[in-house]
Each structure stands twice: as structure tokens, then as C-alpha cells.
Amino acid sequence: MTADANISTRVDNREGMQYLETIPHRLVTLWIPLLIFLFVLLFPFYWMALTTFKPNSELLNYSDFNPLWVVEPTLANIKKLLFDTQYPRWLLTTMVVAVAATFLSLFCSVLAAYAIARLRFKGSETVGLLIFLAYLVPPSILFIPLATMIFEMGLYDSMWALILTYPTFLIPFSTWLLIGYFKTLPFELEECALIDGASRFQILTKIILPLSLPGLISAGIFAFTLSWNEFIYALAFISSSENKTVPVGVLTELVEGDVYHWGSLMAGALFGSLPVAILYSFFVDYYVSSLTGAVKE
Amino acid sequence: MSDFTRRDVIKTTIGAAAVGAGGGLLLPRQAMAQQAPNLPIEKGATLRLLRWSQFVQGDIDTWTANTKKFTEKTGVEVRIDREAWPDIAPKASVAANVGSGPDIILDFFDVPHLFADKLVDLTDIATYIGNKYGGWFPVCERYAKQGNQWIALPLGAAGACMVYRKSHVEAAGFKEFPKDMDGFLQLCKALHAKGTPAGFALGNAVGDGSWTYWLIWAFGGKIVDDNNKVVINSPETIKALEYAKELYPTFAPGTLGWLDPNNNKAFLDGQISLTNNGISVYYAAKNSQDPKIKAMADDIYHANFPIGPVGRPTELHLFSQAYVFKYSKYPNAAKAYLQFMWEKEQYEPWQEASIGYITHPLKDYENNKVWSSDPKSLPYRDTVKNMLWHGYSGTLGPASAAALNDYIVNNMVAQAASGSKTPKEAAEEAEKRLLRIYKS
Numbered sequence A: 001m002t003a004d005a006n007i008s009t010r011v012d013n014r015e016g017m018q019y020l021e022t023i024p025h026r027l028v029t030l031w032i033p034l035l036i037f038l039f040v041l042l043f044p045f046y047w048m049a050l051t052t053f054k055p056n057s058e059l060l061n062y063s064d065f066n067p068l069w070v071v072e073p074t075l076a077n078i079k080k081l082l083f084d085t086q087y088p089r090w091l092l093t094t095m096v097v098a099v100a101a102t103f104l105s106l107f108c109s110v111l112a113a114y115a116i117a118r119l120r121f122k123g124s125e126t127v128g129l130l131i132f133l134a135y136l137v138p139p140s141i142l143f144i145p146l147a148t149m150i151f152e153m154g155l156y157d158s159m160w161a162l163i164l165t166y167p168t169f170l171i172p173f174s175t176w177l178l179i180g181y182f183k184t185l186p187f188e189l190e191e192c193a194l195i196d197g198a199s200r201f202q203i204l205t206k207i208i209l210p211l212s213l214p215g216l217i218s219a220g221i222f223a224f225t226l227s228w229n230e231f232i233y234a235l236a237f238i239s240s241s242e243n244k245t246v247p248v249g250v251l252t253e254l255v256e257g258d259v260y261h262w263g264s265l266m267a268g269a270l271f272g273s274l275p276v277a278i279l280y281s282f283f284v285d286y287y288v289s290s291l292t293g294a295v296k297e
Numbered sequence B: 001m002s003d004f005t006r007r008d009v010i011k012t013t014i015g016a017a018a019v020g021a022g023g024g025l026l027l028p029r030q031a032m033a034q035q036a037p038n039l040p041i042e043k044g045a046t047l048r049l050l051r052w053s054q055f056v057q058g059d060i061d062t063w064t065a066n067t068k069k070f071t072e073k074t075g076v077e078v079r080i081d082r083e084a085w086p087d088i089a090p091k092a093s094v095a096a097n098v099g100s101g102p103d104i105i106l107d108f109f110d111v112p113h114l115f116a117d118k119l120v121d122l123t124d125i126a127t128y129i130g131n132k133y134g135g136w137f138p139v140c141e142r143y144a145k146q147g148n149q150w151i152a153l154p155l156g157a158a159g160a161c162m163v164y165r166k167s168h169v170e171a172a173g174f175k176e177f178p179k180d181m182d183g184f185l186q187l188c189k190a191l192h193a194k195g196t197p198a199g200f201a202l203g204n205a206v207g208d209g210s211w212t213y214w215l216i217w218a219f220g221g222k223i224v225d226d227n228n229k230v231v232i233n234s235p236e237t238i239k240a241l242e243y244a245k246e247l248y249p250t251f252a253p254g255t256l257g258w259l260d261p262n263n264n265k266a267f268l269d270g271q272i273s274l275t276n277n278g279i280s281v282y283y284a285a286k287n288s289q290d291p292k293i294k295a296m297a298d299d300i301y302h303a304n305f306p307i308g309p310v311g312r313p314t315e316l317h318l319f320s321q322a323y324v325f326k327y328s329k330y331p332n333a334a335k336a337y338l339q340f341m342w343e344k345e346q347y348e349p350w351q352e353a354s355i356g357y358i359t360h361p362l363k364d365y366e367n368n369k370v371w372s373s374d375p376k377s378l379p380y381r382d383t384v385k386n387m388l389w390h391g392y393s394g395t396l397g398p399a400s401a402a403a404l405n406d407y408i409v410n411n412m413v414a415q416a417a418s419g420s421k422t423p424k425e426a427a428e429e430a431e432k433r434l435l436r437i438y439k440s
Helices: A003-009 A023-052 A056-060 A076-083 A087-118 A124-135 A139-152 A159-165 A167-183 A187-195 A200-211 A213-229 A232-237 A246-254 A262-292 B006-033 B057-074 B085-098 B111-118 B123-132 B138-144 B166-171 B181-193 B208-218 B235-250 B260-268 B280-286 B291-297 B331-342 B344-353 B363-367 B375-386 B398-405 B408-418 B423-439
Strands: B046-052 B077-083 B104-108 B153-158 B161-165 B274-277 B300-303 B318-324
Touching: A023 A076, A023 A262, A056 A262, A056 B291, A076 A087, A076 A262, A087 A124, A087 A159, A087 A167, A087 A200, A087 A213, A087 A246, A087 A262, A124 A167, A139 A159, A139 A167, A139 A232, A139 B085, A159 A167, A159 A232, A167 A213, A187 A200, A200 A213, A213 A262, A232 A246, A232 B085, A246 A262, A246 B077, A246 B085, B046 B085, B046 B331, B057 B077, B057 B331, B057 B344, B077 B085, B085 B104, B085 B111, B104 B111, B104 B331, B111 B398, B123 B153, B123 B331, B138 B153, B138 B318, B153 B331, B153 B375, B161 B166, B161 B375, B166 B181, B166 B300, B181 B235, B181 B274, B208 B235, B208 B260, B208 B274, B208 B408, B235 B408, B235 B423, B260 B274, B260 B280, B274 B280, B280 B291, B280 B300, B300 B375, B318 B331, B331 B344, B344 B363, B363 B375, B398 B423, B408 B423
Parallel strands: B046 B077, B046 B104
Antiparallel strands: B104 B318, B153 B318, B161 B274, B161 B300
């Protein structure tokens, strides 16, 4: 067979610009960046998990042991975390506070965002901007005036101190996020409902909210994560060990002077990050769709 | 004798009589000073104490046991809350600003000077305890007094010493740990040459970064003078920074980013043979389950910081003190509690249980058996005696606190040591930063 015959029998099934999709091209544009992203995102979890199961001898000795592997895994760090500290209690407190603050914030944010996005009152744009600006006030400035209020209301050292103060930074962000989402919903849906005699409240609960589920979930995940990781208010407003949240509690109990119990600290961080990771994994589709827009007009 | 006039005789006689009378008056006064102040405890009193999390378990166990003894004796319930030690200051600020919170706080450095007007005068118990137990070390008055008033009660300091591997130091040609700066530099060079280097934290380490203050003070440098005038940019400071520049290449890699836990880890990992630290490294090794690290404990020794050209110790340690807020409904109960906890019967067992992590503020407590039961802990005994206050030689207050919290001295030494700035440039930048703080 001649060379010409070979060429003539080769079938090219590629369409459009697929001829550009060579293996080196895909390697550079897809696989290498993807691997780098995966490494950056997953390595901290790997390190946390690794340290959790490392005995102290391996943790300190990099010359005899590979720092990226564990030779003799131990559960001692987890035992110390769960049985020598009040970690389960802190986890419960953190969960209750994060869930309550998230629901409270979402409730307020939905009402605020709907009003700003749909009720055409004078200055609604400015109000929307001001709400977002409120988000920019750092908690390190807000915590002292808030502390005065918390003490005056007799809420110091209780979960309510956190449930009621976390919305100060959750509501502005969630509202801003939901305003954007509500604006992508077509007006016509509401106008039809109005013609059919629906009230504003009915429109909100029966049309807008069901359509805004991805946006609500997105705002909810943000609010939950921010509440879960919050430190400064939890440090300032909670005093007793049993009412502490995970971020504050682990530091109090697992850092003794300049001795850090790394194994238990990492176990605490790992278990603390699991609920958030699980939450993300359940709702990731909604989360992505909320970022790419709502109902197409 | 011809110059000795009748008037002089009268003066001398009156003077002698006054001294005699004064002496007679002074004796009962001293005796009275050792009498405990009258502190009628308020009816139904309860107290809340916020203190730093324990450095060692024995600390909190014995503190709690002593507190229980106080409750049994007086009927006053004391609730003890704990926070990680760097987190006490923000909680204290909140309490001071809102006028509510713990009755007593156990804190570090000069925090009580930031809200001195909101604190209960502790002069009576401080005077009583000081007189009873041989007096306070000089630095205690600096930290705890504002004017003539004691606004806090010094607890002591989490002292730092030079922690070294004796076999490595000997292998480097030194039979004893050097006591001067030249010898110290030579030791670090020799350790480096042997592949067993030193390592000192040059990052923003709250406790272990305090060696940078020692270095500057050892050569006569200081951030401010007696009148709070910024004098950091001085020939003495430059000399200290040039020393740091020569010292830095002898360190293990990575010290520029080291924080408080890094040197502990590097030492126990065998990466370094010399660092500055509390007694925690030694006890971590001694109590380790790992036979290799446990064996290291036999080789770990401690020494006080070498003395520089100024000719006297110039150390800085994590100084802790207690204070009582005026908003407390039970100030007498709070004072009675502090007095009880500082008495020898409570303080010494607590210090012993803390395995020497905290060095006493009172001269008489240096005979505590914690310093003799393990001779290796002995250098820590003198850390409070040897220390200066971080705002040396000015006064303590918001400016000195800001200078400490901004790590100005640590950063200056790190810049000069690493060569990112010349000693002169590093001192100039520190001067600018300090001027902003001390002028405002």
C-alpha cells in the first residue's frame, strides 16, 4: 500500500474546532490546572487527616519518618479530643448557633431583598448599597458596642449572644446576594399573580421563594459557613467552657502555653470542617446554579 | 571642733532624737504592714475569675484546689473561666468598656495600664504580701503600679532561658554555656559549623520573640528613654543589629517565619541544639512516650541569657498579673481571694505543680523546692529578677502596649538580621513606627 492510499483511507470524525484538542493541549489547559487546584484545595484536608492519626513521635521527627505519611496510626489524638475536652458539647453549640443564626438571617434577608428588588420605593438602590456597605464594617470594630448591648440585655455567656449578633454580618451579605438573585426572576410571573389576585406575601411565598431555592441555598451555605467559623464574637461573648464554640474551644483546651497539641487540634479542625463539607456536597448543584443565574427569561 | 557651733549641737541632738523616735515608730509600722488588711467579705459574695489556660496540667489542678480551699474557708464561690493566653486581652477590653464581666482577670504584660481608672486599688494587699515575703522584684512595681497605686497584683512570669543540648555545645568546644555576647556568637558559629545549629524565632512570636528585646537592651539600645522619647535609632541599637546580622547565618533555616511553637518543634525534632524557651521543651521531652525524645531530656540543659556590654541582665519574659474591676460587686471578696492565693501556703504548692513554668515575683519564694528538686530548672528561678519591662526605660501604657503588639522590635531585628534592610534602615523604620505610636 502506498502512502497516498493510507492518507485517503484515514477517517477524520472531528467536528468544528476539535482538531485543536490534542493531548498536549488538553494536558496544559485542563489536566495540569485541575491537578494544581485539587492539590491546593485538598492538601489541607489531607494534612489535617494525616496529623490526626500521627503519634507524637512521628509528628516531631521528620528525619526518620516521612512527613507525608503515617507509619503507626493512632486514635489517641481523637480520644483526647473527644473524651478529655468538651469537644462534643462545643460541636453541638456551634451547630445550634450556626443553624439558628442562618435561619434568622435568611428570614430577614428574604424580606429585605424582596423589598429592595421588587417594591419600587424611592431610594431602594441606595438602601441596597448601604446594606452591602454594612457588611464591610469589620467585626473587630463592632464587637465592643455589641458587647455593651449583649450585657445590657443579659445575654452574655449564652448561645443567644451569638445567635443574635451573627446576623449583623450575615444579613447584609445574604441580602445583597438575594437582591441579585431576585432581580433575575422575570417580573411577568409576579404581574400574572397580581392579576389573579395574589397578595405581595402570597407572591413571595408561593412564587418567588420556590423559584429562588438555589439562591436561598447559596446564601444559606455562606451564612452557615461564616457562623461556623466565626471567632471574635464567640471569644468576646462566651465565657464558660461548656458554651464555647469549636474555633474558640479547641484553642483554649488544646494549646498549653507554647505547647500545641497538634494531633488533637487537627482532629478538632477535621471534625469541625466535616459538617460544612457535607453541606456543600449535598447542595453543590443548587449552589452552582445560583451563581449562574435564575430562571431564564 | 572649733567649727562645731552650739547650733550644730542642737541640730544633731534633735536629729538623733528624731531618728530614735522614728525607729521606735517604724518598728510597729513594719509589724503592722505584715498584718493582713481588714477585708470584710460582702454578704452573698461570689466571684468570677478569667485566667489564661494552663501551661501545664498541674497549674490548673492546684489552682482549682487552692480556690476550693478559699471557698471552704470563706464560703465565697469562685468560678474559674479559661481562655488561650493571647485571647485574654480582648476579653479584658470588652469587660472594661462595657463595665461587666469577670470580677478578676489574670492577664499578661501591661494590659491593666490600658484601663487603670476602672480597676480596684490593690495597694493594701500588695503592700501586705510584699512586706511579708521579702518584697517584690523591681520589675513587678513597674508592671503593677501606676503612680503610687497598685492596680494589679503580680503573679510572676513564664520565664525563658537558653535551652541547649549539652553534648552538642561540648562538641562545639564549649565546656560551659557562654555568659557574654562574644562567647554566645562564637558558640552559635561553632554549632552551625558542626551541623547542629541554633534557632531563635524571628517571626511575630509573642513569647519566644522576646529574645530580640534582650539583644537590643544588652547593647544599651532601648525603644524610649525615661521621658518616653523615642530613642531606638541609636548607635547602641545599630551595634545590636549588626550583631544580629552576624548571628543570623548561624541559625537553622526558616527562623524568619517562626512563631512560638516552631522552636519547640524544631528542638524536639533535633533540627536545632539551642533556642530560647520556657521550661516546656524540657518537660515535653522528659514526659514523652517516644524513647528517643525521652532520652534527649538527659541532654537538655538551661542557662540564663548572656549579659551584654551594659553589664547586667536585660531579659524580657511573659509577665502575668491579676487585677480586679471596679464594677465588681464584691471587691473585698476579690481582694481576699487574691491575698489567699498569693500566700505561701497556696502559692508555693501551685508553683511547684506548675513545674517551674511560672517564676515567682516575691523574693522569699526563691527557696521553693521546685528550684532544687530538679537542678536543671534552676536558671528559671531568676528570670523575674533579671527582667526589664517591655517599655523600658519609659512608662507602661497604651503606647508601650501598641509597640509590643506591633512587634516593632522583633521586626526590626528580623529585617536587619536577614539583610532585607541594613541595620541603619531597620532602626530608622522602627523609629518611624514608634514615633507614630508614642506621638498619638
